[in-house]
Amino acid sequence: MTGAAVEESGKILQLLQSSREEERLNGLRLLARSGFQTPPDHLLQALGDESWRVRKEASDLFLSLPSAGELAGQIVELLHAHDNAGLRNAAVDILTRLGRQAIPFLLEEVDCGDPDVRKFVLDILGEIGDNSCLEPMIAALKDSDENVRAAGAENLGKLKLADAVPALLLAMENADLLYRFTILEALGQIGAPVPVGRLLPFGDEPLLRKALFDCLGRIGGPGGLEPLVEGLIDPMRNVREAAAVALARISHEFPAVSAQLAGSVGESARQAVGGLLKSPNRQVQEAALQIVGLLDDGRFAAELLDLLEDVELRQDAFAGLVKLCNVAADLLLEFWETAGVDRRIYLAYIYGAARCGAARPLLVSGLHSGDSDLVQVCARSLGQIGDPGSIPDLIGALAAESEEIRQAAAQALMELAPLAGGTLLQEVVPLLEKDDPQLRMHGVVIIGQCQDSQTAEHLAFALKDESADVRRAAVRAMEGHCGSRHLHTLRLALTDEDADVRRLAAEVLGSTGDPEALAPLELALQDEDIWVRAAAVRSLGRLGGERATTLISQALFDPVGLVGIAALETLGESSPQLAYELSQKALAHEDEEVVTAAVKILAGSGRREWVGANRQGLINHRHWDVRANFIRAMVELEGPACRKFLEDRLLVEGEELVRQLLQDFLQELTQTRG
Known part of the structure; x- marks a missing residue:
């Protein structure tokens, strides 16, 4: 080692031994720049530094080594450092980030005499998540240390391998309460089907019921329906909530459960579900809403209407109310009388979506309410209900000052057209004589939807209207109605003063x-x-x-x-x-x-033949966009054969976008050739 290297090494060591955090960090950064190949002892010592910033810097530095995976054994040894929690945590972090490279070294410690180390090893293997770790984790279920056994079960859940289920079920037979709790969580994480009968006896333990229901929701399938329904009336609230969430999950995944649910939930359970609709826990509230949507029970109507105010739950609440309107329309209709405008808007949506014919008088009254939003919704819903008896009131709404109301009424009348036939046509034709061109235009649009032998004649009449908007609407409406005898009408429209x-x-x-x-x-x-x-x-x-x-x-x-x-x-x-x-x-x-x-x-x-015949004229075209498109076509069709032409054009090309295109293609062709 040269004198300069010795001096630098001494400086690094001095900084790493400093009492100041920043100096220790600078020491690690100097060490990183020194180009060392094997970790010196003071780097391993820095992994146990009292400062988390120093430990993180040291961990990152170790992992940057090309040989980090081969040196994992040294890090595994640090798991034995009982007196330095920071050092152990740094070792766990490094080994986890090394991933599969660390597995052989970890497996060597899975049977060591220190239960703390065995637990650390299992936790790291669980985070790595490699299937090769299955057998050691299954073996850990019989470990003499309760924490190691729990770690084995917990990390088998992380692996999510169905092969672990038999061993977990066997371990469940002789486990203590907390261990069984961990096993149930692991089974739920794995998600593989389990015979419900193997698990139900453990529901006799009150403290296990929540974990059991969480598990059944993930693995029980239809076989979990009965115990989960019973769980809805459990005296413990968290158990009731777990049962509701589990029922919602399996009813979503298994249509057979959805079909059976209404007949399985008794009076007390229904009341319990209603109470969960107001749960502060969003997941529980959503689950209760899903269950209510399957019960077709009118008692929940008021609660569902209240939930329409919640943006996140509105869609599900709306769907539930539409179903209720189909089976208990009278109940939903009763809310109209005492409802304010906002609530009536919701109700009008529901009546329309449920196509509730009995709601027509209420919707017609809403059509004359004076509230623009309510009028629009009532108009649309009347169209959805499809009762021709609404035609006069909807035609009256076409005269509203609000264009939004006019459009809603017109759309409703268009929906009624296939059902009302000539009746609607007779009611709408007089609109073509009105002074208001907008009213005439709406009349034309509606007439265009009427499948009647007289439709085309009325549209032909509208083609002579003084308003260009009306004439345009009439031409659009002619599509689908103009047979050979109406070609003359369209020929005349080709001489109209309006270009559109x-x-x-x-x-x-x-x-x-x-x-x-x-x-x-x-x-x-x-x-x-x-x-x-x-x-x-x-x-x-x-x-x-x-x-x-x-x-x-x-x-x-x-x-x-x-x-x-x-x-x-x-x-x-x-x-x-x-x-x-x-x-x-x-x-x-x-x-x-x-x-x-x-x-x-x-x-x-x-x-390709056109390319060569036109190459010079197009690659040198006066307009850059033509040049760019021709260059793309030439490269696509000729490939490397056109390289020389691209190079020649690049020498004289003045447009930057085309120059960049040429350079990109030349580079691409070079890589292709290489």
Whole structure:
């Protein structure tokens, strides 16, 4: 060792022996920088330092050694340090973090004469969690020391291996109270099925019942139903809570338990469950709510309504109330009279979700309450109930000042349309004569949902409305109603002064599937609005046929790029070969977005021949986005063969985004070649 090294070693030792915490920490940091390969004694001593910061620094330093795993035996020896709890804790931390590397050294100590060390070893093995530790842990169940036996059971639970269950059940026969408690917890952690009859006798011990029910909830299955239901009336509250949580768990996992539960829970148990709905323990409260949801017992309605105020429990409480409304509607209806507005909003939701026809008079009254939120909910629920008798009141709600109420009423009437047929149509048609354009528009939307022979005629009438909003709604509603005899109506809509009406008409014509729609769409290709022309192109694609394909091909050369792109994309879906051929021609288009779309279609074809024919023009294109997309396509299709072209372009590329793309691809190709 050189003089400088000796001097540095002395300085480190001096710092490590200092009475000041910071100096000892600096000593460890200097030791780390010294490049030592084997841990000196003063590092092992630092593991037992009175300061947790020093111990942690020393632990991290030891674990940073390349040979740390091979030196685990030295750390295992530190578990014997009875007089230094900090040193033992540091050793436990290191061995746990070493994981499987430490297992061989730990197993050598599993039979040592010191019970404290045996317990430490089992706890560390449990944290490591390797299946190879199963046999030593099973053997520990017969250890002479009670703490070691408990550690064996506890850590078998952490391993979660079903192979441990027989040994744990055997140990349960002759165990003391605390040991049995630990075994039950371990069995629950493992989760493997256990014959319930093997465990039920231990429920005679009051102090074990909670642990037993916790265990049954995880492993008992349907066989645990009867004892758990009995547990709901146990005199000890924590046992009742454990029984409820266990019942909720197995009823969730086993549908058969859910079906049997209502018939198994007697009067006293039902009262006990109701009490648990107010438990301060969230898990218990949720379990009680789940059980109540399976009982279909109207006595819980008030409690469930109160739980709707709890955001976390609202969904389950709501589901339970909907079920109750299905089996005890009268009880839920009684709450309406005395409920405030907020509570009525909840009730209206429930009536609607349960499709409770008996609630219609209450919901209609709520429709006239004057409270905007309540009116909206009542309107929606009337639609869900599906009683045509609500139509006049819902139509009246369409005249409300609030657009939210109007939309809710319109949605409800649309839901009623399949049930009400011509009745609804007769009620709604007069809306088309109203002065309010919004009211006329809602009328059109509702009429569009009516499956009646007169529907299309009324929509055709609405296409002449002075309001563009109404005409747009009428065109949208025509989809699905416009047979051949209504093509004339849509053809007229293509001459509307509003571009959106014309665009929608072009879209609807494509949905007819009628060859007669071809001629009006050909005219729409000449529309002054680019969005109308683009819609006509896509509709021609939906119609298909030779003439449609020809028209789409011609649209490729529309002076506006958006239309050309629509043509390319439409051909790509209907005529891939033609799209491939025309895309090559489109590479010369003035609009760079059309060129980019063409490059993407060509790249998607998987064919390579177009790349070489267009390489110089595209890799040197004036627009950077075209260059970037072509570079991606070239690399995807040609791979390393295009390296030289990428390198040449990188020498002159001025756009930073493209330069970065080139560099990334060149690096990727280099790695691929390597």
